[in-house]
Amino acid sequence: MKISALDLKRQIAPIRGEVDSAIKEVIDNTSFVLGAGVGRFEENAAKYCGAKYAIGVSNGTDAIALSLLALGVKPGDGVICPAFTYYATAGAAAGIGAVPVFADIDKDTYNISLGSVEKILSGRNKFKIKAVIPVHLYGACADMDGILKLARKHKLKVIEDAAQAFGAEFKGRKAGSIGDCGAVSFYPGKNLGAFGDAGLILTNKKSVAERLMILRNQGNKNKYYHLLLGRNNRLDTIQAVVLDVKLRxxxxxxxxxxxxxxxxxxxxxxxxxxxxxxxxxxxxxxxxxxxxxxxxxxxxxxxxxxxxxxxxxxxxxxxxxxxxxxxxxxxxxxxxxxxxxxxxxxxxxxxxxxxxxxxxxxxxxxxxxxxx
Ligand SMILES: Cc1ncc(COP(=O)(O)O)c(C=O)c1O
The missing domain is CATH 3.90.1150.10 (Aspartate Aminotransferase, domain 1)
Incomplete structure (x- = not known):
């Protein structure tokens, strides 16, 4: 018998008709970039997660990087991440010039160890630590109560890496909707997977959501007038409509x-x-x-x-x-x-x-x- 790690053909077959007609509509409207389908998916994803705002972006790595930027993390700032996670958690922080500061994991949950984070925060650090990225590894949430308590005490921003946990719940609240920002990946192999790269940021803060909308779209709110040093990190409309079907x-x-x-x-x-x-x-x-x-x-x-x-x-x-x-x-x-x-x-x-x-x-x- 041959059993693959994942079989997307089996997943797509029963919903193929719905997905095809959603994609056809985008092609018919030629609304490929930030078309109506993006806003629709953002609204549905925010509602599903119980978050005030959801901002569609290009992938999960950019979701982390943009969150750090929107929350004011600057080059040279320290960002605590678990040492045992996918590369992108720390790679996204390093990519904006911040310094990953690694913490160990809990031996049972494989998520970031609060003891290890506390040790970092009570020691002398070469870098000013500005943020922590708990990862909800494999699909179960890290101890967000403990993380938030430490974050409040040390004035840290909290970016949840919910790339592997879309739909998981911490004490009844959806992963990604608890910290200052939650970063989600819709890489095709994820539980909710796009037909290519795609991602999302959840937040409950209006000012952060507004900054994220600007940052993901070349720093502009009105075309050709650039308010911030933004990036091209938009979510494609085709991916948004596929995700909207799959979200159901x-x-x-x-x-x-x-x-x-x-x-x-x-x-x-x-x-x-x-x-x-x-x-x-x-x-x-x-x-x-x-x-x-x-x-x-x-x-x-x-x-x-x-x-x-x-x-x-x-x-x-x-x-x-x-x-x-x-x-x-x-x-x-x-x-x-x-x-x-x-x-x-x-x-x-x-x-x-x-x-x-x-x-x-x-x-x-x-x-x-x-x-x-
Ligand atoms: C824990 C974790 N963080 C971040 C990412 C990055 O997401 P993406 O591949 O969409 O950039 C992934 C997924 O690949 C991941 O598993």
């Missing part, structure tokens, strides 16, 4: 992911493997289903690949050890939990369309390895 299905898709995760969890009970830990304050939308084993993740993933199962390692090298961040001066051993997670965690394929037969084959194959 998101809750049912996320529910199916949760059911698949429950099935995996039940099937792996009693085995020597750590299943996802979901604290009471958050729901999990299982962008990824991540397991942890004392056996090297590479060995398990190789075995699953040989069985035709596309298991993955997210992420094999923490950010503080990446070549591109060498200039920051971190060393091996600085963030032990991040380094351990990189060695021990791996995914099982999870998406709404997986069949029971496929799930059983995945579990059976994994059990062969963790038993033997």
């Amino acid at each position: 299905y998101l809750d049912q898709w996320n529910k199916k992911r949760q059911e698949a995760a429950d099935y995996y969890n039940r099937s792996l009970e009693g085995f020597n493997i750590k299943r996802p830990y979901v604290p009471g304050y958050t729901t999990h939308i299982y962008h990824q289903y991540v397991l942890r084993s004392a056996v090297s993740n590479k060995v398990i993933v190789e075995y699953l690949h040989a069985k035709g199962i596309d298991s993955r390692i997210f992420y094999p090298l923490p950010l503080h050890l990446q070549k591109c961040f060498k200039y920051l001066g971190y060393r091996k051993g600085d963030f032990p939990e991040s380094e351990k997670a990189a060695r021990q965690t791996f995914t099982l394929p999870i998406y709404p369309e997986l069949t029971l037969e496929e799930k059983n084959y995945i579990i059976q194959s994994l059990k062969e390895k963790i038993n033997g």
Whole structure:
């Protein structure tokens, strides 16, 4: 049997008619840039997330960068990020000239460790720390109460990296709608995926939303009159209308992911493997289903690949050890939990369309390895 990490063909087939006619309308109107479809999607996304404002942008990386700019983070300012996340969390901060300041992760949730953040904030730092970016990794929220408390105490801006968690809830509030800004990615492989790159920023502050609208569109409000040093980070209308169709299905898709995760969890009970830990304050939308084993993740993933199962390692090298961040001066051993997670965690394929037969084959194959 061959099981891919994700099968977008299966997801798109049943909604193909709706998506085709939405795209056709954009082509018929030739409203390719900031057409009516963008505003419509922004309104629906804001309502879905319970945020006052949603600003469509070019991708999740730009969503983080623009949020930092709109909140006044300047070149040379320190921005706290977890060491164990996708590159773009810290890459976006470095991209605007800010300095990523890494924190370790919590060993159970894989999200940023409050203890590690506190340690940074109570120590002497070379840079003035202006912001923190908690990442809702794999689809479950970081401890936003704890983050906000520290942020208030130290006057930090909070940008939630909700790239992997659109639709997840922290104490009943949607991921991305809690901090000063929330950055979302609609990369095709995300739970809500566009047909190319796309992203969104959520905020409840009018002044920030206004700055974001200007910053994403070459710094102008009225064409050819540039108020701010903006960028071309607009959301394409074609992507917006595709996302608007898909948004209607998101809750049912996320529910199916949760059911698949429950099935995996039940099937792996009693085995020597750590299943996802979901604290009471958050729901999990299982962008990824991540397991942890004392056996090297590479060995398990190789075995699953040989069985035709596309298991993955997210992420094999923490950010503080990446070549591109060498200039920051971190060393091996600085963030032990991040380094351990990189060695021990791996995914099982999870998406709404997986069949029971496929799930059983995945579990059976994994059990062969963790038993033997
Ligand atoms: C945690 C995280 N942050 C940021 C990004 C960046 O999003 P994008 O690929 O849309 O630029 C991603 C996704 O790729 C991500 O997983």
